[in-house]
Amino acid sequence: MAWFRQKYKDNIDPHAFPGNGTFAHGIHPPQCKDLAADSPIEIMPIPDKVVLPLLQHIGGPCAPVVKPKQTVRAGDLVGMGEAYVSASLHTPISGDVLKMAVTTLANGRHMQAIVIRSNGEQRTGQALWDIMFGGKWPQKEYQTLSPEEINAAIHDAGIVGLGGAAFPTHVKIDSDDRKPIEILMVNGCECEPYLTTDYRLMVEAPDAIVAGTMLAARAVRAKKAYIGIENNKLEAVESLRRAASGAGVKIAVVKTKYPQGSEKHLIKGVLGKEVPLGGLPSDIGVAMTNVATVTSVARGVMRNIPLTHRVVSVTGGGIVQPKNLLVPLGISMGALIAYCGGLRKTAARIIAGGPMMGFAFTNPDTPVTKGTSGITVLTHEEIRRVEQTVCVRCGRCVDVCPMNLVPTKIAMASRQNDFTLARKYNINACFECGSCAYICPAGLPLVQLIRTGKAQIAGAGR
Template sequence: MGIFGSKEFPGTGSFPHGIHPPGNKFYSAGAQVEVITVPDKVVLPLLQHIGAPCEPVVKPRQTVACGEMVGEGQAFVSASLHTPVAGKVKKIGVVTLPNGRHLPAIEIKTEGEQQPCNELWEEMTSTDWSLSTIPDYSPDEIARLIHAAGIVGLGGAAFPTHVKVMPNDKRLIDSLLVNGCECEPYLTCDYRLMKEAPHAIVAGALLAGRAVSAKEIFICIEDNKPEAIEALELATRNTVVQVAVVRTKYPQGSEKQLVKAVLNLDVPLGGLPSDVGVALSNVGTMAAVARAVIKKGPLTHRIVSVTGGGIVTPKNIFTPIGISMGELIDFCGGLTEDAARIIAGGPMMGFAFSDLTTPVTKGTSGITILTHAETASGEETACVRCGRCVEACPMNLVPTRLAMAARYKNTALARQYNINACFECGSCTYVCPANIKLVQLIRTGKAQVAAAMKR
């Protein structure tokens, strides 16, 4: 059993399979969150979440205020969009995100009086979150305020949060797990948030726990983050929230693996944590929930780690959504001479890109810049059937078969081997001695399966 301080929890603190890549957190873990200045413009894609895109509710040349809704999430699985700046709507154009998707986007030119970003960050780091008032909010009201604020999962998945917390008599939730593992190498935005704004996380966890009527609330942190553990243990005193210290392992932060590690429950293949009475959310999402419900503020800003050996001064930046990634890189002193690859996210699950005008979205947790030495790898050779990818896969899949099905466009075989159960953690690619880009092939295979099902 694992330990919550002096208390035990059902799981062992770990899960079967997985890997131990170098964390490389040292680049930015010690960098206190800095606040960037208000940009000259923001570009806001209308789809920054899983589900249906939101619909624009503004027109070109319209003046908007800070925090005003500019896109409405009209479908159940959707999320509204709010501008982080005051200004004038320039146009509704198209942007290409690092994952290759071309999406309509609203461009807003900054004009007039702005809400300073440092005021929002100071609000987030406050120790006073009126915890005594939380019982005054009904579960329905909490879900409604989360929906109105446009909050999505800030750990990368970007699933609309109101859908997870909406009361449902047919889906009883026993436990809420708040994910502070941040197992992706290099990234430290969640770590800094846990250190600098632990009270906001606790307030959000209490609100989300009330919304889903959870009997237990656990904030889960890997054991390689002792300062974050200490900060949250202090912030959770005299509350029902407990800190679950789990083992450092990749991908510990994946929802099915975290449920196994903490609660010793197995989420069925193709199922959801709610199938076993569990709700999960990220620490950054919980802080946003606290602000949405208690301060009535929409999601307009987030922390982004700009890190790696290819950036002059790695930083964690509290930044408005819609700012260009190039502006964040410039804020960190620019690229080093040996910078070789820019990745949106981390090296395991992120997407390489080259267009620095690409905007930060709600799901942008980091920008990782790797050097030539960090990206060096051998040429791809034939699969030697060593089985390392199978040993590493946390979902008990056979990555080589999935990859070969994709390579030969055999969608029936890909479905037979449960290709959609893969969440693209990249463990298989990391351990492959033949340097086969397994996860990239699996991504292609998923697209092939989706296209075949539409025909």
């Protein structure tokens, strides 16, 4: 990586282990990103209607503030996030509010949803792109904003983490005097195989990312800001490096390995620090967000546009024409798949998110939510797995576990309902990345067993 360090030295913090930063263990699944990586983001045409679930984030659902038959305009508030850990909801399209409906989210949860029928009166195409990502992002004019003002704008814009977990951003960014933040870390790893949304944003909208990063850093009073990228996305590194020159944002390049994009493992890779077990990045003075999230921060603060759209990769061997799409929230997953040419005959599984941690779903009416980072359609060949045998205690799961656990022991303890033993083996440290199940030569459903154990322990604790 010597040439790499040389080439990017002016933007790379020498303490950020340029190009070499990583964590112990992990896996190298086939990346399969070339399916969609070179497809520029396309603007999805306006759908006839959108279905907006009241819960699209971690926390409490928002309360509807519109009534059936009411007419709304694109960007209007339709759901109010009243609880502290909640997020407001805005309509991406103009039209009439229909009767409330119950919809099923990709993760299987049933949720009340506001349904809006389009009247066609809103921006789309290039005009939509321009207000969302295009044009100039003059950071200087916003340097006088106080952290509180920025955070209020983020709160009003209904922004949540777009990397997948959908945690409300205003909560993450809210200052806590007991845990001062030194460093803002923006995650551009996108370590899930197949997905290319963050990559496309980094290539196509680097100015918005840098502007958003600066605003988020101001909001958390961070002294330094890093954007962490895996070294398989050199075009993104180059694009951000250009956009960030002079801005004071460091581009930290880390090794390509799954799950490098886990927040704890990106911090380890860039800063060499470990977030304490059971703790949060803020415990060691780091605030974490994602490249797509900071673009919505920039938009919310500088252009007063709420979070109504997101970029979604529609990819996988089972999709006729893999694409990256800018879509309104609440559009159906089926519409996206149809726009990409539909399913191939060999398609076997449809996943909201990536193949390692995403949720398989079957209903094409499932709406896109704030946390939908992609739709991955895999073929029979891609989901092929080894024949299940008993555990031969080979220890491969121990060798790959990024949390340095003993997955097979935890899984077997869970299977036998021995939760004392499972706890002794730190079951709750598992974040279900799937590395153990991926590698297991015996084809054991390790993650499923551990998940069951965690659920039982959480249930017993209540």
